[in-house]
Amino acid sequence: MKNILIYLAIVALFSLNSCSMFELDNYDLPDETLIGEVVDVETGQPILTDQGSEGIRVRLTEVSWGENVVPNPDFFCMPDGTFQNTKLFAGTYNVRIDGPFIPLIREDDRGVPIADDTQTIDLNGQANVRFEVQPFLNVEWVKEPEVINGKVRAQVRVTRGVTEEDFRAKIEPMGGYSNSFTNVTDIQLFVSYSSTVGYRARDERWSSQMEFSGASFNSMLGETITIESNGTIPEGRMVFVRAAARINYDTPRGSGTRRWNYNEPRQVLVY
Incomplete structure (x- = not known):
């Protein structure tokens, strides 16, 4: 009798959850687009780079939910100094790049900010950013x-x-x-x-x-x-x-x- 009661309880629990278990995920896929370019502040010419981790690194941090958040996975510029990401959710993002130029974020050895030339954007559809930097x-x-x-x-x-x-x-x-x-x-x-x-x-x-x-x-x-x-x-x-x-x-x-x-x-x- 005890085994029958346990079996009936399991069947009832499964029945309560079965509807949600087999529902299709109806969340929209990310399809917002960020397009960017990195140019020499003096000449306006593109900062030419490598196609990979030795090139210009792009780091996006969604700050819509606060400041203490984990950055999105990094990606890299194309060789002509441009970048594009077409698989983002709508939101507010901080955009940072690191490459063969004067760093956008500079802090002293105590962590006190000296400069922050990153950009924060509201992404809803398509956004374009342009970074003017000083190449080495x-x-x-x-x-x-x-x-x-x-x-x-x-x-x-x-x-x-x-x-x-x-x-x-x-x-x-x-x-x-x-x-x-x-x-x-x-x-x-x-x-x-x-x-x-x-x-x-x-x-x-x-x-x-x-x-x-x-x-x-x-x-x-x-x-x-x-x-x-x-x-x-x-x-x-x-x-x-x-x-x-x-x-x-x-x-x-x-x-x-x-x-x-x-x-x-x-x-x-x-x-």
């Missing part, structure tokens, strides 16, 4: 890359996007400042079959780099730098090439990620 470096083509005996030879020019004095004025108050932060540490020539060529889309057989110690690169700022690809690229192949340079400073601070500033990709036929 500018990387430019001096001439179109050429092919010599199966190698790509590139000539580039690297200049500072922010002066050492301005960099120091904005970074030193954060604490732990070092004169080595502004040192150019390397120039990369990335080679790939992909038009999104960069650190994350490179062919290691042909990509090459030039490394510099201390402040040794300072005398080459603004000068023409020649860098060649490694190995021999097979004849008849179409490849994409791109140059990049970075300084000895990680963003966000303490992340260990030193991000490159890039120039535009070029398509090259190997003959």
